[in-house]
Amino acid sequence: MDFAATKRMFELPEGMVYLDGNSLGPLPRAAAGRVARTVEAEWGEMLITAWNKAGWMAQPRELGDRIGRLIGAEPGSVVLGDTLSIKVYQALAAALALNPGRRKVLSDRGNFPTDLYMAEGLISALDKGHELVTVAPEEVASHIDDDLAVLMLTEVDYRTGRKHDMAALTRAAHAVGALVIWDLAHSAGALPVDLAGVQADFAVGCTYKFLNGGPGAPAFIYVNPRHADTARPALSGWLGHEAPFAFDLAYRPGEGVERMRVGTPPVIQMAALDAALDIWDGVDMQALRDRAIALSERFIEGVEAACDGLTLASPRDPEARGSQVSFRFEEGYAAMQALIDRGVIGDFRAPDIMRFGITPLYIDEADIDRAVKVIAEVMEHRLWDRPDYRERAAVT
Numbered sequence: 404m405d406f407a408a409t410k411r412m413f414e415l416p417e418g419m420v421y422l423d424g425n426s427l428g429p430l431p432r433a434a435a436g437r438v439a440r441t442v443e444a445e446w447g448e449m450l451i452t453a454w455n456k457a458g459w460m461a462q463p464r465e466l467g468d469r470i471g472r473l474i475g476a477e478p479g480s481v482v483l484g485d486t487l488s489i490k491v492y493q494a495l496a497a498a499l500a501l502n503p504g505r506r507k508v509l510s511d512r513g514n515f516p517t518d519l520y521m522a523e524g525l526i527s528a529l530d531k532g533h534e535l536v537t538v539a540p541e542e543v544a545s546h547i548d549d550d551l552a553v554l555m556l557t558e559v560d561y562r563t564g565r566k567h568d569m570a571a572l573t574r575a576a577h578a579v580g581a582l583v584i585w586d587l588a589h590s591a592g593a594l595p596v597d598l599a600g601v602q603a604d605f606a607v608g609c610t611y612k613f614l615n616g617g618p619g620a621p622a623f624i625y626v627n628p629r630h631a632d633t634a635r636p637a638l639s640g641w642l643g644h645e646a647p648f649a650f651d652l653a654y655r656p657g658e659g660v661e662r663m664r665v666g667t668p669p670v671i672q673m674a675a676l677d678a679a680l681d682i683w684d685g686v687d688m689q690a691l692r693d694r695a696i697a698l699s700e701r702f703i704e705g706v707e708a709a710c711d712g713l714t715l716a717s718p719r720d721p722e723a724r725g726s727q728v729s730f731r732f733e734e735g736y737a738a739m740q741a742l743i744d745r746g747v748i749g750d751f752r753a754p755d756i757m758r759f760g761i762t763p764l765y766i767d768e769a770d771i772d773r774a775v776k777v778i779a780e781v782m783e784h785r786l787w788d789r790p791d792y793r794e795r796a797a798v799t
């Protein structure tokens with residue numbers, strides 16, 4: 404894999420080391436032109452005929468298949484649309500309907516809050532006595548029992564980068580008759596995923612992080628082919644109908660994963676994502692993973708050798724991590740502001756986690772070494788120790 408070539412495919416501001424692609428990927432160079440073409444030559448020239456002529460209507464499935472290759476999904480089992488929060492709701496609603504005799508939904512306390520909020524909202528809307536149980540991540544396996552309806556987990560923890568064993572947990576849940584939903588927000592484009600191999604029931608994920616589809620890029624949902632024609636989409640919008648343009652008054656779910664579509668797809672966002680996926684089409688996920696591990700190990704070794712104050716919050720075993728490295732430091736918020744001011748972009752998650760995404764498509768050894776040097780300077784000279792850093796407002 405020529406990662407120097409993939410790096411040239413991104414706009415990266417001069418002098419910046421961008422270690423936040425686990426939250427928002429950078430701009431693929433081709434994206435601006437692709438978006439402009441969609442706006443000018445398609446929307447501008449073709450107007451409504453572009454839904455057919457420019458293939459807008461088919462894009463949620465076509466782009467879904469390109470993402471499907473990266474996550475080991477069967478062709479035709481992934482579709483794009485909406486936000487990840489909405490796709491979590493849809494997947495859980497469909498899974499609960501496929502397991503009507505049981506009431507327990509199991510997740511872990513490291514899960515991203517929106518997944519848990521959506522589960523609570525769905526449970527209260529259903530009003531059938533379901534219960535969301537959240538346990539410590541390492542205790543998930545021991546809470547898989549005969550009451551379990553659905554196991555709903557995010558594979559890679561957004562704070563620590565700790566990775567669940569997707570194959571083992573899926574097997575354990577299936578052995579007790581439960582269904583499994585994987586949130587791949589921090590996995591898609593970060594590491595190899597084998598949805599078909601592990602026989603996951605549903606998976607969901609976003610495209611604005613490691614996949615570099617841009618802010619607000621649509622989410623995706625995977626439905627295992629064995630459920631594709633029986634899963635109830637829950638959000639029964641017209642574009643998930645079997646024949647949307649028949650305008651029937653009665654809802655009939657579409658064929659296969661198409662039924663998970665809800666409403667009008669975000670065409671301009673999909674244009675940006677299309678350009679991002681052109682880069683991914685040439686990527687071997689195992690080669691990417693190997694390089695991510697090598698870069699992460701270099702980063703951890705460098706930081707640990709140079710900085711006393713930072714404690715590794717991610718698993719030390721690279722196989723047990725996703726593609727991010729996190730350190731704990733009680734003044735982590737201020738330290739991250741000091742790094743950002745010096746061109747090293749990571750982020751902070753309360754109470755004390757400094758998070759760095761390792762993304763080999765555009766991060767190389769020189770970037771890692773530069774980041775280590777700047778982190779060492781900030782720590783050694785207490786450059787974080789400024790009231791304005793502690794008080795600086797940030798939403799992300």
Ligand SMILES: Cc1ncc(COP(=O)(O)O)c(C=O)c1O
Nearest residue numbers: 486487488515517557561586588
């Ligand atoms: C695991 C996980 N689920 C969901 C989301 C967010 O979902 P949405 O795209 O709806 O904002 C994130 C990050 O924003 C996430 O990390």
Ligand SMILES: Nc1c(O)cccc1C(=O)C[C@H](N)C(=O)O
Nearest residue numbers: 425426427515561562588798799
């Ligand atoms: N989705 C985000 C957004 O709309 C704004 C700011 C950040 C995000 C994120 O993706 C946060 C991310 N899921 C996290 O791991 O913390």
